[in-house]
Amino acid sequence: MSxxxxxxxxxxxxxxxxxxxxxxxxxxxxAKKHGGKMVLRIEDTDAERSTEESIRGIxxxxxxxGLDWDEGPYFQTDHAEEHNAAAVRLLxxxxxxxxxxxxxxxxxxxxxxxxAKADYRYNGACRDxxxxxxxxxxxxxxxxxxxxxxxxxxxxxxxxDAVCGGIERSYQDIEDFVIxxxxxxPLYLLCNVVDDIRDRISHVIRGQDGLANTPRQILLYxxxxxxxxxxxxxxxxxxxxxxxxxxxxxxxxxxxxxYREQGFISWALVNFLVLLGWSPGDDREIFSQEELIEAFSxxxxxRANSIxxxxxxxxxxFTDPKAININAHYLRTIPVSELATLVKPFLEQEKIxxxxxxxxxxxxxxxxxxxxxxxxxxxxDFTTLGRAWFADDFTVDDKALQKNLLKHPPLKEWLPELADxxxxxxxxxxxxxxxxxxxxxxxxGVKPGVPINGARAVITGQIKGPSMFEVFAHLERDKVxxxxxETAKYFVVES
RNA sequence: GGCCCCUUCGUCUAGCGGUCUAGGACGCCGGCCUCUCACGCCGGUAACACGGGUUCGAGUCCCGUAGGGGUCACCA
Numbered sequence: 296m297s298x299x300x301x302x303x304x305x306x307x308x309x310x311x312x313x314x315x316x317x318x319x320x321x322x323x324x325x326a327k328k329h330g331g332k333m334v335l336r337i338e339d340t341d342a343e344r345s346t347e348e349s350i351r352g353i354x355x356x357x358x359x360x361g362l363d364w365d366e367g368p369y370f371q372t373d374h375a376e377e378h379n380a381a382a383v384r385l386l387x388x389x390x391x392x393x394x395x396x397x398x399x400x401x402x403x404x405x406x407x408x409x410x411a412k413a414d415y416r417y418n419g420a421c422r423d424x425x426x427x428x429x430x431x432x433x434x435x436x437x438x439x440x441x442x443x444x445x446x447x448x449x450x451x452x453x454x455x456d457a458v459c460g461g462i463e464r465s466y467q468d469i470e471d472f473v474i475x476x477x478x479x480x481p482l483y484l485l486c487n488v489v490d491d492i493r494d495r496i497s498h499v500i501r502g503q504d505g506l507a508n509t510p511r512q513i514l515l516y517x518x519x520x521x522x523x524x525x526x527x528x529x530x531x532x533x534x535x536x537x538x539x540x541x542x543x544x545x546x547x548x549x550x551x552x553x554y555r556e557q558g559f560i561s562w563a564l565v566n567f568l569v570l571l572g573w574s575p576g577d578d579r580e581i582f583s584q585e586e587l588i589e590a591f592s593x594x595x596x597x598r599a600n601s602i603x604x605x606x607x608x609x610x611x612x613f614t615d616p617k618a619i620n621i622n623a624h625y626l627r628t629i630p631v632s633e634l635a636t637l638v639k640p641f642l643e644q645e646k647i648x649x650x651x652x653x654x655x656x657x658x659x660x661x662x663x664x665x666x667x668x669x670x671x672x673x674x675x676d677f678t679t680l681g682r683a684w685f686a687d688d689f690t691v692d693d694k695a696l697q698k699n700l701l702k703h704p705p706l707k708e709w710l711p712e713l714a715d716x717x718x719x720x721x722x723x724x725x726x727x728x729x730x731x732x733x734x735x736x737x738x739x740g741v742k743p744g745v746p747i748n749g750a751r752a753v754i755t756g757q758i759k760g761p762s763m764f765e766v767f768a769h770l771e772r773d774k775v776x777x778x779x780x781e782t783a784k785y786f787v788v789e790s
Numbered sequence: 791g792g793c794c795c796c797u798u799c800g801u802c803u804a805g806c807g808g809u810c811u812a813g814g815a816c817g818c819c820g821g822c823c824u825c826u827c828a829c830g831c832c833g834g835u836a837a838c839a840c841g842g843g844u845u846c847g848a849g850u851c852c853c854g855u856a857g858g859g860g861u862c863a864c865c866a
């Protein structure tokens with residue numbers, strides 16, 4: 296096979312969403328797997344809707360995901376002349392023609408057809424205009440569009456899609472489509488083909504919404520004397536109502552930046568997304584970058600649309616539960632030094648980052664992360680659920696407060712007493728802490744869980760967490776003692 | 791509506807004629823562990839859309855039906 300060249304061609308009309316990201320990922324994996332190149336091409340011909348901000352957002356998203364490209368970003372608008380030249384060439388070679396039918400006229404005909412429930416297709420009225428007629432209308436400066444001359448003999452465009460298999464579309468079903476607007480602007484169908492030819496794209500990997508365009512594009516390739524690339528149309532991602540996911544109806548949850556802000560590890564998102572419509576053929580689900588590149592193939596892409604399992608009002612899952620699960624998996628398995636770099640910006644944003652975590656306290660910081668990451672799902676959790684480790688302004692979880700503290704009023708005295716006992720130790724070790732805590736429970740005739748869970752509430756603010764004996768030993772000694780001594784403040788009766 | 795595509799547990803999927811009383815993962819439920827929770831481990835729940843063929847044999851092939859999706863612009 297000659298050189299593999301793929302492209303990712305977003306139109307800059309919004310942020311990078313997970314559907315686009317998935318397309319980018321598949322292209323990127325395919326390029327990497329075959330030692331090929333990926334081209335990033337910004338399709339900005341729709342000047343009305345294209346924005347700088349959006350371009351920036353897309354590039355940021357790609358970079359965050361770790362999807363690098365070899366060429367570009369190119370901009371479609373930089374090649375306007377080529378697009379025009381192609382149209383002129385098609386006209387000159389008789390493969391396209393000027394159509395003077397008015398927009399209103401065509402609109403009316405289409406509406407009539409819809410009303411009559413008939414199939415509408417351009418009737419080719421201008422297809423066989425004589426040169427004289429064309430000249431006459433041009434002389435009258437009548438506006439025109441340029442249409443592509445679809446073969447009128449019996450036959451069909453057939454191609455083999457790498458995902459969907461053999462696809463065939465008969466010429467009859469394709470109308471003479473417009474390739475240049477009456478204002479002289481070439482349309483997407485043409486621009487896209489011209490750009491892909493210039494960029495020597497060997498494989499077009501895109502969503503199945505592009506499938507219906509393909510026969511027309513193949514006709515253009517032929518007319519321009521170029522070899523069509525291999526097409527691979529991947530399934531679309533739908534929501535639980537089987538509707539296409541979109542910014543409009545789903546909001547932030549489909550935006551790549553949302554996952555970044557929520558504390559996703561970018562590779563975890565990639566890993567989740569790649570599984571949405573692709574399978575390695577075996578039971579593996581967690582992949583390193585190398586493993587994924589190795590395992591990826593177009594054949595593993597499903598033909599059926601997949602559903603992004605997100606329930607809008609589920610308080611437990613802010614996105615697809617599987618995505619969260621995969622993120623949590625990476626959170627507790629990546630090297631702790633790597634985790635530390637990822638957590639840092641979140642702590643900084645909350646203004647609870649201590650520069651010493653990069654210096655003197657580095658060891659303490661990393662051990663803390665290891666202790667608490669086990670039950671966290673996102674990087675953000677370190678600033679919320681794990682806040683008591685890095686700051687004193689944490690709030691005590693209401694359930695912890697009710698169930699583990701207020702339910703046992705004597706804790707008001709017992710926990711300060713525990714503080715005294717711990718303070719009396721020359722060094723707080725997990726073993727000593729356990730001994731002391733159990734002795735205290737025994738002295739008051741309660742189960743050890745009572746003071747221990749109470750201590751967890753006032754020290755970590757949580758109802759769950761690492762072993763308290765480890766916590767006593769690891770958190771700064773004065774914080775442990777101070778928080779236990781202040782237990783009474785939680786018992787203040789509010790009126 | 792025309793044309794095209796799709797249909798295995800709630801979700802992502804394995805399955806490419808017999809090894810499928812359908813496997814894995816997430817979710818959910820139960821158990822072990824335990825100071826709590828999580829992790830881990832063990833167990834459970836739950837699917838071949840429907841109807842006809844072909845075949846000794848069909849989740850796997852063919853045809854219909856139903857459902858879903860895509861596309862039918864002087865948008866990209």
